[in-house]
Structures are given as structure tokens and as C-alpha cells.
Amino acid sequence: MRMKNLELKIKINNFNGLLLLLKKIKARYKCRIVQKDTYFKCKNGRLKLREINNKEFELIEYNRPNNLNSKISNYKIEKLSKQVVLKKKKDLLNRIGISVVVNKKRDLWLTGHTRIHLDSVRKLGKFLELETVIDGISEQSAYKEQNKVITELGLNRYKKCGQSYSDMLLAK
Numbered sequence: 001m002r003m004k005n006l007e008l009k010i011k012i013n014n015f016n017g018l019l020l021l022l023k024k025i026k027a028r029y030k031c032r033i034v035q036k037d038t039y040f041k042c043k044n045g046r047l048k049l050r051e052i053n054n055k056e057f058e059l060i061e062y063n064r065p066n067n068l069n070s071k072i073s074n075y076k077i078e079k080l081s082k083q084v085v086l087k088k089k090k091d092l093l094n095r096i097g098i099s100v101v102v103n104k105k106r107d108l109w110l111t112g113h114t115r116i117h118l119d120s121v122r123k124l125g126k127f128l129e130l131e132t133v134i135d136g137i138s139e140q141s142a143y144k145e146q147n148k149v150i151t152e153l154g155l156n157r158y159k160k161c162g163q164s165y166s167d168m169l170l171a172k
Contacts, residue, residue: 003075004073004134005133006072006073007070007072008071008155009128009160009162010128010155011159012127021154022109028110029107029109030109030110033052033105033107034052034106036102037165038051040096041098045062046166047059048060048166049092051085056079057085058079059077059078059080060076064164066164068161068162070130070143072139099170100170102121102169106118113142114130114145115130116128116130130146130150130155132145
């Protein structure tokens, strides 16, 4: 199934002040996730194999421009069983090769249609990522909701990041 969301990534030094603001806006804490994203070499778009808490596995194809502002990401997620994931990873490695692996710990918060990720990314540091899911709402409504969250959390004072974690790691 094809899906899309509105994304924004911001570099953060620490999460302490943000945690208070998340509670103030009544965002709901969902869980902590340990993710390993293996990115494969692609000519068009991105392809990654995501391992979630070493229990859930997804193959994710997506297209998203690199720019500093909120941007639309079109993606497709295929859930994989543990038995299939190793075969799929080996097959993709042999066919197109791995470009980079991103390891992160993610605290997931929710408000409205927006997922707020507090990410600690190995070798890169701390980031906040907003993903406003465009499912049942218009793109215009998604932009409006995300701008409200940006304002409520005071995110305009932080440095926006236009690249994915994979691009940042490859640039190091």
C-alpha cells in the first residue's frame, strides 16, 4: 500500500525541555524503539530494511526530496517475517549492495496525525523528527497541523536538517 506523510527533521542538543513541552501539549508517549535501518544502493528513491527491536521487520521504499523545510515523503512498507528477512537482506546485498546502516533509539510520541520521534542516532547525535501522516486528511491540513506542532514545541529556534540520517552518515 502506498502512503505519504509530511516530514521535518531538526538537530537537537538534548531532549529535556522538549519533554516538558510534549507533556504540556498533551502528546501521548507511545514507546521506545531500537531500530536498525540497512540502506541499499538505489538509482531512484531509497530502499531500506528496518529491524525494529529485533522483533519486527519491514522493507521500506520511499521518495523524499532533500530540503530543509517540511517535505512530502511517498512510501511503501512491506512487513516481513523473521524467516524472510535474512533471505531478503542477503538477496538485496547480492543484487544491489548496501550503502549504509543507521542505528538509532527512538522515543515515539503522538499528537493528532503527527508522530514525534526523539531520535538518538549512533555517530550523528540527537534529532527530533516530525511525521504528519496524510491519511484521511488533506496535504493542506497536514501542513497546518505540523506548523501548529512546530509552534507549540518552539522548534523554529533549532537547526533544520534537509538530509536523511543515511545521507548524513555517508557524508561523514
